[in-house]
Amino acid sequence: MNTVTDDDWRRPGPTPEQRRFDVYVGLAATLLSLVSLTLARSTGAFLLGPPPSGPEQVFWTVALTLPLIWRRRFPAAVTVIISVGFIAAQARSAPEIQLASWALFAALYSLGAWGPDRRLARRLRVGVIATMFVWLGAYYAVSIDSIPADAFAGAVGPVPPVVAAMVNGVLVNGLFFGFAYFFGETAWLAARRQHEVQAQAEEVRRSQAEIREHAVVGERVRIARELHDVVAHHVSVMGVQASAARRVFDKDPVKARTALSAIEETARTAVDELRRMLGLLRARDGHPDRAEQPGPAGIDQVTAVVDRAREAGLRATLGVYGDPAPLPESVSQAAYRVAQEAVTNALKHAAGATALDVRIRYLAHEVEVDVTDDGRATRPANADGLGLVGMRERVATHGGALEVGPRAGGGWRVRARFPLPLPVRPA
Incomplete structure (x- = not known):
């Protein structure tokens, strides 16, 4: 600087x-x-x-x-x-x-x-x-030589008149020039301080503008991530179920009706989540009744995600290991979104996948979400899709770690670890 x-x-x-x-x-x-x-x-x-x-x-x-x-x-x-x-x-x-x-x-x-x-x-x-x-x-x-002899006829002081006149002239001129110098320097310093105050005020305004801009960008990223998680998951499930209904529509009408019912339920769930998000966005300006807004999805709702995968035709299982602990709302929601995105990717990109395994582990100092499938991945592990970027952002926000890639024995794995605050877990 x-x-x-x-x-x-x-x-x-x-x-x-x-x-x-x-x-x-x-x-x-x-x-x-x-x-x-x-x-x-x-x-x-x-x-x-x-x-x-x-x-x-x-x-x-x-x-x-x-x-x-x-x-x-x-x-x-x-x-x-x-x-x-x-x-x-x-x-x-x-x-x-x-x-x-x-x-x-x-x-x-x-x-x-x-x-x-x-x-x-x-x-x-x-x-x-x-x-x-x-x-x-x-x-x-x-x-001094031209001063008249009677110029100081009335002088009565102890100082010689000529010396007194000279000293008086020096003092008066000293004050005269001293004040001119002092007041000029003071005026310049005042202008300098005013400039510094204005510069600091401008810097504060720029900083506030940058903070507001960063806040807007962050809010846009958060909204985009939420919309992607909600829309991509439910639309993917609906696409798989619609494909299944199309294939069995003439041969097995019962299964077709079951798939269509699942599509209807998935669409209703997607609309409800979108309505919740839009309600939260309006809450900043309109102050709607919070009681009418459903709470954000959390880790306890991963069961519904697994059920939808099972309805889409996968052998989906859910296992919870360790003693479940109450999680902060933000951590719970992030874990849920990671599991949801991992299941969505399995439905969209895992060619030939038949089995899906979702595991939630409550460890001593962290909670782990592990999603694996047995399909063949149709995209590279380092792809920068919105879903993978969103998972990374969610995990990084909480200081966690994310592992994404193929498994040694075939299939794909998404594993996310979220550190837990100290008060969450008992000593």
């Missing part, structure tokens, strides 16, 4: 709505800075010294605020432009410094919050902040 680090993640660019908002912000900041410039010129408060010409003052004012229009699209370029313009404007004694300072703050914040390359964003911000402090030191060094 690949892990995305903080430096690898890229924040998506601004949306069209955010870009339009930046345009409004940049234009508003430019307009306000021009108003601030007008007020500064009107008061004559030129704190940085004699100002340049009027057009140059307007140029520096616009150059420091208008780039905010692109602050989220190109945060690194905007930060460099505003930083260089900020130092150049102060070097030229541009009178508008209030909105220019906040434009520099917004640029540093935007670079921290939206910079796509995190290493570049950090290095560039640290470089800009360091350059600003170097510029502040140079400004102090150049202007």
Whole structure:
């Protein structure tokens, strides 16, 4: 699994709505800075010294605020432009410094919050902040000799006035740039966490969709297996009995009527089982009365399967060995379906089969279903028919073992072992 680090993640660019908002912000900041410039010129408060010409003052004012229009699209370029313009404007004694300072703050914040390359964003911000402090030191060094003698006439504190002014300037600028860096980093981390939450939510949705899909597939497989077991067995028995009735219809009407009666009974049983299955499927949505639905077939109904094989003309026998123990419903039903499918295969594929032997053995830790016949198999042992696949799935679901193949002395064998839960068998 690949892990995305903080430096690898890229924040998506601004949306069209955010870009339009930046345009409004940049234009508003430019307009306000021009108003601030007008007020500064009107008061004559030129704190940085004699100002340049009027057009140059307007140029520096616009150059420091208008780039905010692109602050989220190109945060690194905007930060460099505003930083260089900020130092150049102060070097030229541009009178508008209030909105220019906040434009520099917004640029540093935007670079921290939206910079796509995190290493570049950090290095560039640290470089800009360091350059600003170097510029502040140079400004102090150049202007200290030009301070008037009476500039600090009212000073009464214990700290020398010049030192106090320098320390105050460093503290204010430290807080200014520190907050710009901190808030930008915090905004980026918040966007990263939101991305992780959205990614986790999407992963949960995908997992839920996969679980639902697997559940649907599993339900379809279960329904197909049940339908195959029910329909294939009963139709196979009906086909054998119909063939027998056809052969003796003219010679022995009594046997023909017996075969037809067996076909009728088998068809009725098949319809009842299909009705039970359809009722269980509808129960998920319609909540029918459970009392009206017959219970699922279990191992105790293997006798009926053997009887139908006997009615189809085979010498079918059933033997139960060991002390019968109460089985979990799922195990009992799986054992029944395996026996039913094995008998069905004997009727369909065992050419010349005359005898069928079904044995159920209750062992110490498992129950075994063993079905053998004396016919000649008409399909290979590794055939992937639906019946064999269904038996394998049923046995594997309960952690059992399945053996299917020809017998050494002739005929075919299906043997399934189902492990029993510990509470089922006494110690």
